[in-house]
Amino acid sequence: MMQNVLNGLARLCVSSSRNVLIQNVPEKSLSTFVNIGHYHQQYRFINKHAYQTEPGWKAFGNKWMVKFPEQYTIKKLRLEKLAGRDPLTGKRVVGGLGGGHKKKYRWVDNCRHGPKEGPPLVEKILQIQYDPCRSARIALIAGGDKARYIIATTSMKVGDLISTSGHIPRIAIRPKEGDAHPLGALPVGTEICCVEKYVGEGSSIAVVAGSRAFLVRKVGDRCIVQMPSKQELSLKQECMATVGRVSNEEHSSHHIGSAQRLRWLGFRPRSGLWHRKDGRHGRKIRPLPPLKVIDTRKVEVESAASLTVGAIC
Incomplete structure (x- = not known):
């Protein structure tokens, strides 16, 4: 019994000293320490890429980020892989993503706007x-x-x-x-x-x-x-x-063929993850939703606060 109490006190002292060490060490020298816990890994990820400070970065989900220039270009753009991490906090929020072959991003113009009058x-x-x-x-x-x-x-x-x-x-x-x-x-x-x-x-x-x-x-x-x-x-x-x-159109019918090809595509093994219900008592077939009318995007406008001055008697 006494031995268990002493072991608990020892673990408490080690954890408290580790927290004090992290708080007192300056940011520049923090990267020189090794094996100081999960907080060091998360901080190093944000400090290394600095996505919040550099302009031009745009995240595509939690898979990768692309740095766009100010003007449109057909040159291949730099791409940074996120591996399922949130681009702002660096925490891992999506499992099964990571690795893959190196790639460059092509900037596709989705706006095909032509003249309203005259020749096209x-x-x-x-x-x-x-x-x-x-x-x-x-x-x-x-x-x-x-x-x-x-x-x-x-x-x-x-x-x-x-x-x-x-x-x-x-x-x-x-x-x-x-x-x-x-x-x-x-x-x-x-x-x-x-x-x-x-x-x-x-x-x-x-x-x-x-x-x-x-x-x-x-x-x-x-x-x-x-x-x-x-x-x-x-x-x-x-x-x-x-x-x-x-x-x-044959993309959906392509056979992956091997687990290694999934790794090339940037997907990690999925064993033990959530699986959708199927079979007789599984997913239900429900009717389609009603017609959805799309007009313009709603923009929330903050109401201005009004100040009134009362007369002092």
């Missing part, structure tokens, strides 16, 4: 490339003195000309795959991809490999779009969309 913007496809940071193929296009990356569709080929227009005519146009038009200019039943959810913010619907959406009907100045999940969205007719289907 015509660009030529220079290359169809593989992008390690996304499942779809990307196309390098150029028009005039500008070049940019866009998400490629299935029938895009090198040397083709694609057009981008923001005009909405009275009668629907005849769509051509690869061209970008507002939803109000396309006929009902058109197969589309890379659809804008909010006007001017870039495409965010049907942008992964093999995905597509359909323009099912028009109601006034609204366009009803059926997403790949069969849910319907009511969007403004000014939202831009690309005609066709996203390239690399």
